[in-house]
Amino acid sequence: MAAPHSPRKAGTFVSTISENTQDREDDQNRSDAQNRENAQNWGAAVGLQGDRITIRGGIPLVGRIELKGAKNLVTKAMVAALLGESPSTLKNVPNISDVRIVRQLLEVHGVKVTDGAEPGELLLDPVDVESAHFAAIDAYAGSSRIPILFCGPLLHRLGEAFIPDLGGCRIGDRPIDYHLDVLRKFGAVVEKQPNGIRMSAPNGLKGTKVSLPYPSVGATEQVLLTAVRAEGITELKGAAIEPEIMDLINILQKMGAIITVDTDRVIRIEGVERLEGYNHRALFDRNEAASWAAAALATDGDIFVGGARQPEMLTFLNVFRKVGGAFDIEDDGIRFYHPGGDLKPVIIETDVHPGFMTDWQQPLVIALTHAHGVSIVHETVYEQRFGFVDALVEMGATIQIHRECLGGHPCRFGQRNFNHSAVITGPTKLTGADIEVPDLRGGFSHLIAALTAKGTSTVSNVGIISRGYENFITKLQLLGADFDLEG
Numbered sequence: 001m002a003a004p005h006s007p008r009k010a011g012t013f014v015s016t017i018s019e020n021t022q023d024r025e026d027d028q029n030r031s032d033a034q035n036r037e038n039a040q041n042w043g044a045a046v047g048l049q050g051d052r053i054t055i056r057g058g059i060p061l062v063g064r065i066e067l068k069g070a071k072n073l074v075t076k077a078m079v080a081a082l083l084g085e086s087p088s089t090l091k092n093v094p095n096i097s098d099v100r101i102v103r104q105l106l107e108v109h110g111v112k113v114t115d116g117a118e119p120g121e122l123l124l125d126p127v128d129v130e131s132a133h134f135a136a137i138d139a140y141a142g143s144s145r146i147p148i149l150f151c152g153p154l155l156h157r158l159g160e161a162f163i164p165d166l167g168g169c170r171i172g173d174r175p176i177d178y179h180l181d182v183l184r185k186f187g188a189v190v191e192k193q194p195n196g197i198r199m200s201a202p203n204g205l206k207g208t209k210v211s212l213p214y215p216s217v218g219a220t221e222q223v224l225l226t227a228v229r230a231e232g233i234t235e236l237k238g239a240a241i242e243p244e245i246m247d248l249i250n251i252l253q254k255m256g257a258i259i260t261v262d263t264d265r266v267i268r269i270e271g272v273e274r275l276e277g278y279n280h281r282a283l284f285d286r287n288e289a290a291s292w293a294a295a296a297l298a299t300d301g302d303i304f305v306g307g308a309r310q311p312e313m314l315t316f317l318n319v320f321r322k323v324g325g326a327f328d329i330e331d332d333g334i335r336f337y338h339p340g341g342d343l344k345p346v347i348i349e350t351d352v353h354p355g356f357m358t359d360w361q362q363p364l365v366i367a368l369t370h371a372h373g374v375s376i377v378h379e380t381v382y383e384q385r386f387g388f389v390d391a392l393v394e395m396g397a398t399i400q401i402h403r404e405c406l407g408g409h410p411c412r413f414g415q416r417n418f419n420h421s422a423v424i425t426g427p428t429k430l431t432g433a434d435i436e437v438p439d440l441r442g443g444f445s446h447l448i449a450a451l452t453a454k455g456t457s458t459v460s461n462v463g464i465i466s467r468g469y470e471n472f473i474t475k476l477q478l479l480g481a482d483f484d485l486e487g
Helices: 012-045 071-083 097-108 134-141 146-158 177-185 217-227 243-255 286-298 311-323 358-368 389-394 440-452 462-467 472-478
Strands: 052-056 062-066 088-091 112-115 122-125 160-163 189-193 196-200 209-211 233-237 258-261 266-270 279-281 302-306 326-330 333-337 347-349 373-378 398-402 421-426 434-436 456-460 483-486
Touching: 012 462, 052 440, 062 472, 071 088, 071 097, 071 122, 071 146, 071 217, 071 243, 071 286, 097 112, 097 134, 097 146, 097 462, 146 160, 146 177, 146 196, 146 217, 177 189, 177 209, 177 217, 217 233, 217 243, 217 266, 243 258, 243 279, 286 302, 286 311, 286 333, 286 358, 286 440, 311 326, 311 358, 358 373, 358 389, 358 421, 358 440, 389 398, 389 440, 434 440, 440 456, 440 462, 440 472
Parallel strands: 062 302, 088 279, 209 233, 347 373, 434 456
Antiparallel strands: 052 456, 052 483, 088 122, 112 122, 160 196, 189 196, 233 266, 258 266, 302 333, 326 333, 373 421, 398 421
16 A cells, blocks of 8 residues: 655745755855865966055056967977977977966976976976875866866877866866767777766777767867877867967877868868977967956057067957057057047947957946947957856946847857857946956956946956966066065
8 A cells, every 4th residue: 555645844845945955055155165265376376475465556557578379289299298209399388377387287297397598398207107196196187177188188198097076166067078079089088086086098099980960169279189099190170260270270280190181170180100290389368368458448558569470369359440440560560559439339249250259348348438339349259258248237338148149140049048148238337346366268358347337346266367378467567567466
């Protein structure tokens, strides 16, 4: 006989909701605490003497700053050195915490990394490469996603690879499934363990055909770094073709790789048995260049960005001009400035290269709060990239976030309930506030907002910004910003 049904006791449903809400709050508190700890560690890694900056806004940024190599290229170029049978030399390397993390990861794998004769030069000798323990990798990589790119080179060199759980900025889903699926296609055996993932290649790695559902930069890098020494030919369809990807291909070709890039996002790689070291000067950081350009526009300033080049920034420059900014192209950089007059509203849709980069939209949003009219930003690359606008609204900006695909074509987030479109109504005057940096580009955007705002702002967790902006405190000083860095 079936047991009689027991009615739910009064208050049980309410209690369950309260417990679930508390669990979510506890998870968020732990995440915030981890974010603060990571920020302090990242800042300390590059000698930042504090993690909170008090800014007195309203002063135009004027002066000259110099760029170094692109974060999104340099860190991958350092990993590529693992593939060589002889030392490599990488120049124009920025002093950022992501570079420090990769350097430490290389060193725990037996790579000898030393500073070269000129500033920003690294010598990487992989002759004594060896396996590293999970704990050693996790000690340096818990705050970075770069270890997944070590796997292909390590499988070639050692026949095995380990990766811990992966971190990074909280801007959306960056699943490693693409990477694991790609490595399996090459013949890797993937074993998930409690403290991470172990991979092996008992029969070596073989060339394969890979078709990406989306032109992911990380997945494209994975294929390149794995295919160059795999036996046979690899064909990659739907590849990313960002300038940083092309510069990585330049490096691999210098090492002895055979890589063909077609016009339809198809890359073919003929595997070779041996690669040598490289000597390479890294491409400039176009994301940092765009960030300082946005800062010049938002503060009514005038900034010369040394090292910036026109070809890699063509799409950004068009939008910058449409908004009302001005620029002068010189042999040694680009001058960005506010020429006077009202800024104009624009409609922006982020996209993979050669489209408008997702990393460019966050800093530019600050300038759009000053534009006369309604601007729309449709984010199609990362689904959670508008978390930084909460602080801007608190400062007085009029920004609404929507789940619909606004201002452009339908995108892959349109039916997935993500807030991925922003409507910015201006002009609005920003006022000082206390801000906590959420991620790399959002954090620099908060700095710009504080620099434009009336009154005093306190921005904490600024160590996150050191992940991708070299000496940003010194650069702010050079440009005349009024601020204090605190512990």
